[in-house]
């Protein structure tokens with residue numbers, strides 16, 4: 025068979041390790057998955073991006089850290105030790121001989137599928153401080169990447185001190201490095217209030233819970249907090265912040281101000297599906313699982329064979345947030361299915377807890393965005409990286425740096441602007457740049473979804489997901505440079521390297537045949 | 551019967567080729583309807599390098615003439631910026647890139663040779679490894695997303711229509727005429743049909759017994775976070791094509807492609823692969839002072855390719871009212887000119903500003919039936935370990 029020398033056919037992907045089971049994320053689900061897979065006899069690697077390098081945290085990756093990382097976060101060794109203290113079950117895995125890699129981020133998963141066929145199997149791109157980027161191959165991959173917080177714009181939300189509720193809980197709990205003392209939390213759902221509890225246990229004072237709805241979403245948890253002196257303020261949304269050089273010093277509501285050094289975004293806990301969706305796994309909107317989640321079978325397998333999801337990235341609901349045992353059992357179930365798939369055990373798929381029917385989460389998120397973003401009294405960026413406001417998003421305005429006169433979209437509906445079909449956040453992103461920056465849309469994605477749904481009066485889930493692309497963690501060009509098959513360098517061309525593509529039109533044969541290629545013409549590269 | 555409103559000309563495909571064709575038709579007052587199975591520019595037209603320097607093409611002169619006026623003609627920004635600097639890091643690269651300059655000069659365009667210091671003066675992110683360079687006083691680049699939407703908006707402003715999320719599935723015919731296109735949402739009558747469906751062009755034409763030999767391949771690009779603007783954004787070389795965007799990001803591609811089967815349904819994944827690391831490596835060599843810049847995305851796009859890699863712009867026999875346009879991987883930059891040529895093929899049966907004879911379909915009349923296999927263009931699918 026002839027091989028096109030300049031195609032990937034026959035090129036080797038440099039693989040640093042080949043393991044049986046790769047687990048990504050060392051939270052309750054990931055740790056349980058790794059333990060179970062190891063016990064089942066598999067050769068296991070467990071990676072976790074924490075401790076995240078300080079400069080990467082500065083880009084709001086993978087959480088909205090809001091500049092409240094304590095200085096000790098710069099000391100990576102201390103952070104690693106601290107992490108192990110916080111997660112004794114991780115130490116146990118180390119001792120069992122599992123290849124545990126902390127400070128190692130997975131930036132991409134690759135699996136053969138329509139339009140891609142040259143992967144040698146399931147491949148994960150990993151990166152750490154010492155080695156930079158490298159590839160590992162795994163027979164089974166369990167993604168347990170957890171959750172992140174939905175961003176919510178209000179004037180001042182780009183200042184240090186506005187951070188995600190789960191981000192704050194991670195800083196306080198895992199890193200022991202939360203640089204805040206008095207916090208107000210926005211949102212009163214179970215995820216927000218459980219984070220508030222954790223923070224209080226870690227010594228952070230939670231002054232108030234602010235909720236735009238008329239009553240708290242999780243009344244029992246709210247009552248519990250109230251008993252501990254937390255004020256529950258309903259029917260209010262942030263209007264701005266007070267600040268000094270160190271960031272937030274207070275939160276401004278309609279008719280009052282609250283002293284605080286941190287405002288915690290707790291209006292939505294979002295399954296962290298970036299790796300899965302970028303890999304090509306099908307994801308759909310599920311109200312009861314808190315947003316877009318991967319479509320899974322009984323063995324928690326995504327639509328990509330051998331890639332499974334467990335824990336929060338497979339769906340978040342109140343009972344699961346309250347009790348890590350649910351995530352653990354998902355991790356174990358995924359590991360059992362992985363073991364079965366590689367012939368190491370025979371387990372019937374477990375019956376896993378499924379979420380009860382939840383109140384309309386889409387409506388709740390839209391209400392928050394209306395009360396806070398749409399009704400804001402000043403213009404502020406919804407996309408912080410590219411500084412795009414809600415108005416600019418909804419009018420699909422060309423970015424400011426083009427210095428163009430307005431495109432007369434003020435009076436048009438989004439359908440008139442974007443064409444038939446539900447407004448597509450990717451199309452909006454391409455035209456306004458909202459979501460295109462270094463934080464990779466982590467801070468604005470769900471807000472933009474809600475804004476578009478509000479504007480067109482659609483259910484939240486009717487607005488398509490803005491796609492994720494690898495690398496789902498930003499990395500420098502130097503670090504991104506991974507080992508490469510020398511055969512790739514030998515045939516490298518800027519385009520396809522076809523023998524006749526760039527021959528000037530006055531010099532090509534009147535009839536094209538493959539046989540005629542025997543006569544060489546000077547190859548021009550694009 | 552269908553309740554849909556047909557059009558004088560129906561164009562299949564809302565990529566740059568179909569949209570530009572429809573723009574020029576609408577501009578000439580023709581009633582035109584574009585049918586796109588996804589959103590406009592969702593495929594290669596929104597995923598390319600934005601390069602506009604096709605010195606080898608009979609449409610080159612028109613490409614160069616039109617780009618500087620496109621913002622004005624369309625009424626919306628394309629982010630077109632003229633000129634380009636091509637940097638060679640080795641004598642071999644310099645020889646290769648020099649041939650393009652010969653072709654352009656032959657057609658009356660100018661280019662300067664640059665020594666390493668001149669390159670570094672003009673390209674602040676370049677480094678000590680420069681061998682030499684060329685400054686092209688032609689070519690340039692535009693923003694694909696903005697250009698696609700500018701075409702679509704310009705069509706709308708001229709009374710044309712672009713319908714998204716409509717998939718063409720077949721045709722109705724009467725004698726030597728195509729009378730309507732069938733879609734998943736009913737049929738649309740037409741007096742003339744343009745097929746400009748990218749990699750799907752061949753499959754759709756086959757439904758009309760027209761053989762347009764084509765195979766599809768995936769190519770990939772990466773983009774970094776924004777960096778301070780260089781005086782000229784159209785910088786490439788070292789085996790890469792691409793540009794610094796007007797926002798400051800470095801967007802580059804190059805290297806091996808993969809032959810794939812094109813699937814019928816829209817919206818499927820357009821994966822990128824670890825080739826991003828190979829592109830990153832070469833970009834850090836091309837612009838060493840940007841080595842610290844973070845890669846924030848990569849993407850893949852599916853490219854239509856004819857056996858010789860050259861466009862097909864033709865009125866295929868035996869049909870009296872059919873025009874086909876496939877750009878074979880060089881379609882973004884050429885789109886102002888290719889659309890104008892296709893629009894003329896529709897209305898006049900011939901193009902009055904360029905010699906399209908080298909782009910006719912009958913150049914493949916003696917093509918070996920197993921050409922794809924002979925050229926190694928079949929999907930490998932055979933994973934190599």
Ligand SMILES: Cc1cc2nc3c(=O)[nH]c(=O)nc-3n(C[C@H](O)[C@H](O)[C@H](O)COP(=O)(O)OP(=O)(O)OC[C@H]3O[C@@H](n4cnc5c(N)ncnc54)[C@H](O)[C@@H]3O)c2cc1C
Pocket residue numbers: 562563564565566567568569585586587588589590591592593594595596597598599600601602716717718719746747748749750754769770771791803816850851852853875876877878879880881882883884
């Ligand atoms: C990574 C990459 C880099 C590139 N770099 C450059 C560059 O720098 N310069 C350059 O000039 N070119 C470049 N190209 C090539 C260029 O993008 C393409 O040649 C060009 O976009 C082709 O445009 P098109 O409109 O013909 O096809 P497409 O963009 O593929 O559009 C075809 C459209 O038809 C629609 N369609 C298909 N079937 C149907 C159906 N049955 N019903 C309805 N609609 C249908 C599709 O959804 C699609 O939107 C690059 C391409 C890629 C992928």
